[in-house]
Amino acid sequence: MGDGRLEIDRISKSFGDVVALRELAFDVRAGELFGFVGSNGAGKTTAMRIALGVLAADSGEVRWDGAPVTLETRRRIGYMPEERGLYPKMKVGEQLVYLARLHGLTPAAAERAVADWTERLGVAERVGDEVQKLSLGNQQRVQLAAALVHDPGILVLDEPFSGLDPVAVDVMSTVLRDKAKAGVPVVFSSHQLDLVERLCDRVGIVRSGQLVACDTVDALRSTGAMELVVDAPSAPPGWADNLSGVAVKEHVGSRTVLELGDGVDDQAVLRAALATGAVTEFSRRRPSLTELFRNVVADGVAA
Structure with missing residues (x-):
């Protein structure tokens, strides 16, 4: 039996001569909010894509519950990419039902999940609208709904707070806290370090593809x-x-x-x-x- 952790175990990745990640290692524990921070180009998105299985690492391993991540495991991951992945001309409700079905939900369960999450995220009245007609903030809320609609066992979110107004930030923060309380490991990257400081149990700082600090916010601050x-x-x-x-x-x-x-x-x-x-x-x-x-x-x- 595993322990509910997502483990990134010494993953390395190069693109040609460019080294994106060097033996990057950290874990996200069950029920933990983990903030992943670094400058642009530090390797955060590459690490998240490898965790998701979109990219293959040159070396190292990603494990969940003590076992290597497989195609089946990946269906349990809720992923929110930085370059948002919604179909612009598709209606919000249809798109979310389609994504829920892709992850194995029955038609009825998919409809219920879409109704629940669009209500909770404040976009229920937009389910009949095309994605491209929504404000950027509402597109962001729909993208989060897409990551949550199949009741994922892990959440991996790349810059989920970028472009959100303060009310939407509060909604997003509450959802992430609730998922962590339910035992889900949650990892997200963000440039908004005040938010990371407020929300996260632990923080990893990555520079040039290497983890240079990883601890609770209090412990990191006490090193200063x-x-x-x-x-x-x-x-x-x-x-x-x-x-x-x-x-x-x-x-x-x-x-x-x-x-x-x-x-x-x-x-x-x-x-x-x-x-x-x-x-x-x-x-x-x-x-x-x-x-x-x-x-x-x-x-x-x-x-």
């Missing part, structure tokens, strides 16, 4: 340097410039963000700030996932 936010309205410019082991990251109005070196006593910083007058804010913070990503990808250093 501690920062202090200090608001000292009376402080003169440069008040923190000469503090030992302290770097000034930004200074806006009376608010200064400082990066503390290892072992620096934040109370010494507080004393220096108080020496200038009142201090209205003094708080510690860890860098956001966006800041961490920028550092990992730009510096070429694994977190």
Whole structure:
């Protein structure tokens, strides 16, 4: 009996002289939301296509439930490609029923599933419209319905949030959380790192086809340097410039963000700030996932 995990085990892929993936390895556990992030060209889409079986890896293996992914397994995957794969001239309802039938649903079950998902995703009144007549946001919702209509055991979504308005982002987020709660492993790529930070249990950062960091958001953020936010309205410019082991990251109005070196006593910083007058804010913070990503990808250093 397997454990419900999707495992990407040291997959490599080259296109001619271009190495797209180098021994990429991570797993997505049952009931987990896994965020897959990286710059354009880092290898995210290639990895997802290999997981789906659309592309063959040069080496390595993809497993689900402890066994290699087969054609039968692939029918259980809900996939949302970045370059959306809907037929523009086909009506929404007909298209979704067709896709559900392709995945093995009976006509009646397909009709029921389409009614459920179009209702849930807010496009029920569009089932008689051609896909090309929908707004981009509604096309996106229909594309998600296409990935969900056959009740998949795994969800693999490439940039599912791109081009969505805030309401649609909330709808999409709720659906993904609910699928994870039902025990489905969910992996999605996104450039919207604030969303990844909010939604995901774990995050993998890929650079040049290699995984350079993989952990919970909290653990990744804790690898970054501690920062202090200090608001000292009376402080003169440069008040923190000469503090030992302290770097000034930004200074806006009376608010200064400082990066503390290892072992620096934040109370010494507080004393220096108080020496200038009142201090209205003094708080510690860890860098956001966006800041961490920028550092990992730009510096070429694994977190």
